[in-house]
Amino acid sequence: MPAAKKKPAAYECVLVQTDADGITWVTFNRPEKRNAMNPRLHAEMERIMLDLETDPRTRVIVLTGAGKAWSAGMDLKEYFRETDADAAAQFRSFTSNRHWAWDALTRSRKPTIAMVNGYCFGGAFIPLCACDMVIAAEDAVFGLSEINWGIIPGGIVSKVITDTMMFRHALFYAMTGRTFDGRQAVAMGLANLAFPARKLKAETVRLARELMAKNPTVLAYTKQAVRSVRTMDIEQSYEYLFAKITALGAADKERTRERGMTEFLDRKSFRPGLQAVARPGAGRASSRRKK
Secondary structure: OOOOOOOOOOOOOEEEEEOOOOEEEEEEOOHHHOOOEOHHHHHHHHHHHHHHHOOOOOOEEEEEEOOOEEEOOEOHHHHHHHHOOOHHHHHHHHHHHHHHHHHHHHHOOOOEEEEEOOEEEHHHHHHHHHOOEEEEEOOOEEEOOHHHHOOOOOOOHHHHHHHHOOHHHHHHHHHHOOEEEHHHHHHOOOOOEEEOHHHHHHHHHHHHHHHHOOOHHHHHHHHHHHHHHOOOOHHHHHHHHHHHHHHHHHHOOOOHHHHHHHHHHHOOOOOOOOOOOOOOOOOOOOOOOOO
16 A cells, blocks of 8 residues: 655744655745744654655745744744743753754755745744855845844854955945845855846746756765855865765766766767756756857
8 A cells, every 4th residue: 555645744933845846845934923933833843854855856945934024034023032031041042043043954965045035034044045046136125134233143143244245345234234135245255146126936846857957976075165165275175075076976876977977978968167967867957158
């Protein structure tokens, strides 16, 4: 007798939907609070990220927000005030936050995209910077507002913005609390692309499909390599990347490198600078650039 299909879990603060392409949309779902992150949202996201990592249907993960916000950051009442006098609750909430918003996102083997559809403030910069790529609405509003109410960009916000944005911009916006839009986020290196809001989802799907044309093992090793060498010197990078390439050769069951070499050098049927080599059983990936 075939096993019954597992029903998707129901969450209070997050919506999870996987489409036919293999894109899993993870939507912060507290629109009445501008998707501010409370302890329950953190606990749910911790479970969701662990589940998606081993979900065979999920090929790309997209984080977005319901309503007019991506996330307004931490819920000041529920995340801070209500846990200030409860050490156990504070530990659970802070730890869940770290596990999903940094550890799980940065270590995920699957491509992650932040689709920033509106407000993005404070603590939301942590998962934003943890995602592999960021696509923003041109009129999205970003802000490091901590200075305005008496704290510093805490957690690891101060760290991730200086690692991701140009240093002078990170300092400027942290010290003034001013806001900036999606186009400015691209100019400062915080986001990759910005589009009019009406095109945001379609362009996110376009990027997700481009990523899904790649071999998933090669994609995972590539993101791991690029993330890891940021904190290494040249000698360490040489040693690490040689070992990583060797390990990839053993891990890639589709033998992508060998097939790419054969198609390019022998069959003259593949242009590695312009497209992904077709995966076994799949048609030729379409190139975004044409001769």
